Amino acid sequence: MSDRTDLLLALADDELILGWRNSEWTGIAPFLEEDVAFSSIAQNEIGHARALYELAAAELGTTADELAFDRRPEEYRSAPLVELRRLEWARTIARHWLYETADEIRLAALKASDDQEIAGLAAKIDREEAYHRMHAEMWIDRLLATDEGHTRLDEAIDELWPYALGVLDEELRPELKARAQERLGRALPDVEAKPRGVHEAELGELWEEMTSVRRSAPPGAQW
């Protein structure tokens, strides 16, 4: 596997797993409008994953579906941040905002890539992510506006901060820290990042569910 496919799979796995996690709110989000919006964002993330898997699949001589569903959980390249199962709204929003902020930094770097296919796809993805960021930012405004919201956001950010750093390569982490500190109006601690490659236990459970339909059919079944 080349560095290029390794990078594409890391990006695709992040989007697929986060899309899956976010879709766990479908039907049970705090209110109807948010339910529709958050589910729609989840579907967008999975669309981005598909486009990224297709680029990797072309190079590896396989298909997007095989990459998404036929690897073992330990082979996924996703960041621990997206693997966490956090069925609590303040933490979900904190994770969503941290991920979107990190993703914006990562996409900006990819848009400047010499690889035209990667740069082009990053630009395309970023045009949709802009709306995800608007959604995340308005929730941050909302949480910061009340004492209870502020406290709950702070607690969630403290818990998730090492995970958020782990989404990015080391050289991009200072930018994430600077942006997050400015937006939240407080200092964030110097902590060790939760790096890619070490999986959260919750990923196994997600993988079981996500691949169950595909594993129930014989290999090569047509859908």
Add this chain to the structure above:
Amino acid sequence: MVFEVFRQERKGQPFQHAGSVTAPDGTFAEIYAREQYARRQESVALWLVPRDAVSEIDEFPDEFEMKYRRVDGYSIKARLHEARERAGTLDMAPGAANE
């Protein structure tokens, strides 16, 4: 807050009432309306109007059953043609150049 949402299906077409969204403020309403009424490319534009800004009129008294105000059965086109003939303004009628 409740916002009434109007959607335009294609450029140039009238905006039609699509439904409403409940949101804490205008920013949330824009995001929610976008996801509810345009995520499948079914709209080219949306209008959002706070429900408070909509004036409703729902009383139309008709004490004397003035049915003669209705135009059912009249050929408006023919009547207008006659009227224009009398007034000598046939050449000013819409589409006159084609006649």
